[in-house]
Amino acid sequence: MSKLVSVLKKVEVVREQLDAMCIGKQGPALRVMDLAYVISEVYKLQIEMVVVDFRADHLKGNLERYSDGRARVLVRADLNDAEKRLVAVKELCHLFIDEKDDWSADGTATIDAYLKMESAVGEGEDRPIAGNTIHSELMAMLAATELMYPQEYREADALKMAEEGATLSSIALEHEIPAYVIRHAITNKVTLDHAREMLGEERKAA
Template sequence: MMINETKARSVFKKVQQVHQEYRAYVIGGVPVLLSVEDLYRVVSQMYGLTINKTQVIFDGEFVRGLVERYPERVEVRVRSSQAVVWKRFTAVKELCHVIIDEKEDWSTDGVETIRDLLVEYFMTDGEEAAKVSQSEMLAEIAAIELLYPFEYRDGDLKKLAAQHTTIAKIADQHGIPGVMVGRALEEHYHANVASMLWTELDEAA
């Protein structure tokens, strides 16, 4: 499965802009554990939107959250029956749709999106992902980049190799699920995607 390269570059650029605004907003330096509430305030100011986040009760094996769009506000719904780290990650991932999605990426059919994602995640033939699936995957990537910034990862990889830390400890430091730390540190993604795109952005600055 392939993610559109141009779209990925745009996503990383938007994440960089949010990083910069967040760092300017936070007084006293940026903590390792990102504040989801501060992030919501920053994005609300950047995009001129009222963004409301609520926990809701709903059943669903695959649905952790959703976003509802209105002309001047956004409603983010996070499933209440999940671990705190998943609530944090879900809240940021849904917020990332506000940051990265263009109108053609918006989906009004959640069931079809989920069915499509289940197929897309298991594709191995290199076909470019459908737009809605691509939007979901890019929102997940953007959430990882916001909650577990790239600047920490080389050091963490060295500590892991020396057995001075674990995935669980890293996940606890950043308040995210261990599986997302694993995805961020996966060799192909870290070396060939994140590293390449962050280097390009740094050189262009």
């Protein structure tokens, strides 16, 4: 949970910098290139975003880091636009949430292990404690969800779905994200709310 609190804190910093450094308010659809710009400026990185043509069963993108401060975000060319946006944001999130222990040179093994872990548990169940790299994938997905579907939209959207007949797909279209990102936010609501409470307590104690 302490790692998630740290991730939420870093996401808040990035969102604050998006508002401060970029023209116009973000949302409901996050501007991905604005995010890349902010991360490059705040963390002193040279980021290259590349759409690549490759075949894979599960791997949708990857992040290459270099010791000279360069980073390449690779996104699979055959994905739809919403998936491309999500993959790009998730890989960008690794640049500001990961510690060196989270890094892995074996992307395919990481994804395979992540999928096995996800399929081993159902909605509402506690996930097993994962290795550093797999845990990093989960944290990056949560960070991407917080950036692309921020908390301030969720209550109003829940009312739209309950009272106005809106669907996950229609809400997702507004934010230009896959519908499962919204489901991901709903599934992890209790965990995220608890982490926010811990972050609030931490700030009060500071």
